[in-house]
Amino acid sequence: MGKKVGFGVVGIGNMGNSHVISMNILPHTELVAVCDRNPDAFNKIDEKVRAKIKCTTDYEEFLQTPGLEAVLVAVPHYDHPDLAIAAMEHGKHVIVEKPIAVHKAEAERLIAAARKHPELIKSAMFNQRTLPAHVKLKQLIDSGALGKIFRVNWIITDWFRSQMYYDSGDWRATWGGEGGGVLLNQCPHQLDLMQWFFGMPKMVSARVCIGKYHDIEVEDDVNAYLEYADGMTGNFITSTGEAPGTNRLEVMADWGRVILENGKIEFKRNEIPCLEYTRTSTKSFGKQPFWDCSVNLPPAVPGRSGHQLVIENVANAIINGTELIAPLEEGINGLELGNAILMSGLLKQDVVLPVDSAKYAGMLADLVKNSTHSRKVIRQADNSSFSSSH
Numbered sequence: 001m002g003k004k005v006g007f008g009v010v011g012i013g014n015m016g017n018s019h020v021i022s023m024n025i026l027p028h029t030e031l032v033a034v035c036d037r038n039p040d041a042f043n044k045i046d047e048k049v050r051a052k053i054k055c056t057t058d059y060e061e062f063l064q065t066p067g068l069e070a071v072l073v074a075v076p077h078y079d080h081p082d083l084a085i086a087a088m089e090h091g092k093h094v095i096v097e098k099p100i101a102v103h104k105a106e107a108e109r110l111i112a113a114a115r116k117h118p119e120l121i122k123s124a125m126f127n128q129r130t131l132p133a134h135v136k137l138k139q140l141i142d143s144g145a146l147g148k149i150f151r152v153n154w155i156i157t158d159w160f161r162s163q164m165y166y167d168s169g170d171w172r173a174t175w176g177g178e179g180g181g182v183l184l185n186q187c188p189h190q191l192d193l194m195q196w197f198f199g200m201p202k203m204v205s206a207r208v209c210i211g212k213y214h215d216i217e218v219e220d221d222v223n224a225y226l227e228y229a230d231g232m233t234g235n236f237i238t239s240t241g242e243a244p245g246t247n248r249l250e251v252m253a254d255w256g257r258v259i260l261e262n263g264k265i266e267f268k269r270n271e272i273p274c275l276e277y278t279r280t281s282t283k284s285f286g287k288q289p290f291w292d293c294s295v296n297l298p299p300a301v302p303g304r305s306g307h308q309l310v311i312e313n314v315a316n317a318i319i320n321g322t323e324l325i326a327p328l329e330e331g332i333n334g335l336e337l338g339n340a341i342l343m344s345g346l347l348k349q350d351v352v353l354p355v356d357s358a359k360y361a362g363m364l365a366d367l368v369k370n371s372t373h374s375r376k377v378i379r380q381a382d383n384s385s386f387s388s389s390h
């Protein structure tokens, strides 16, 4: 069986509890401790498991647990940087749930702290990077098989959430508790994938709707237009109010059109690259001939969720230096993209990237200060601290 890495999970909510179960299934992880500010959270854990591990509301005590080598941070987003930094300062490897922070300045602080610990493995929980269709699309793009990409369109509206979901936690969908809505909670996966596939845009222009479908003070509907330095353009459309929703990524490239939908890739491949055909065709209304190509996806790993693959990957990185699927440092890009879209939508202005992180932090701090939402959890957006509970 080989070595097992001693893992701890902080934040035993919906996601943290699922990670706890995974730690007990995976071959190279051993759960040694859990931490939650609410002791009732520990009741979710199987009694037999609980009897063997440390359960504590005190993060410092958690970090002192004998055998603890790596910490998975699964608390609400504002506390991700502080808890991850404290873990690294105690010599622990970290996996940080998405988004790695609420705004770019906080991600910069987290990454600066991570760079002080080159001896540690630091990962973000971008489990969607492991999906076979995403792995394949990344290969197609990076190998040059699509040629120059002209336009990308992502409609990701299948994140439907009910009012009850938003009411299930007082941190949810508040500026002070979560720092945003669909861009901060549901879409960090697609925002990460956007930058993983296509890099970062140079400009974003967006419209966002606050509480269009729900009684919330943050955005639940977004239309964004993106411009890239090489002339590529993008559209990113998301919502938590539409049902049935769509999850469709369309990539228009010189060698044809790729559609990623329902976990499959459809590739209509031009016989001649589009730009060449445009230049050389002798027909005024000619249509570019293309082939319908079947794209074989890499096999899914049986019996493993994407989250489990990321945890397993981190355990393997700790044990034998396996390359990370989702290095922590890359987590700043999707976050910056989400911040840029939100800023553009709220200010009704184009936002040029890189985002001015101090300006964004100031804008968010004002939103937190002026929040009148009854369920708000007041946090200083530009000076977050978790000391209240630890």
Ligand SMILES: NC(=O)c1ccc[n+]([C@@H]2O[C@H](COP(=O)([O-])OP(=O)(O)OC[C@H]3O[C@@H](n4cnc5c(N)ncnc54)[C@H](O)[C@@H]3O)[C@@H](O)[C@H]2O)c1
Pocket: 010, 011, 012, 013, 014, 015, 016, 035, 036, 037, 038, 041, 074, 075, 076, 077, 079, 097, 098, 099, 125, 126, 127, 169, 185, 386, 389
């Ligand atoms: N990767 C994914 O697919 C995925 C899916 C869902 C949630 N998440 C992320 O996981 C995180 C948690 O989401 P959730 O839905 O599990 O939330 P949740 O509200 O269900 O659980 C959060 C838990 O953290 C505890 N907590 C809060 N602050 C704490 C602190 N400072 N110290 C210790 N415990 C603390 C709470 O008591 C609660 O038990 C969020 O950042 C979310 O974005 C990721």
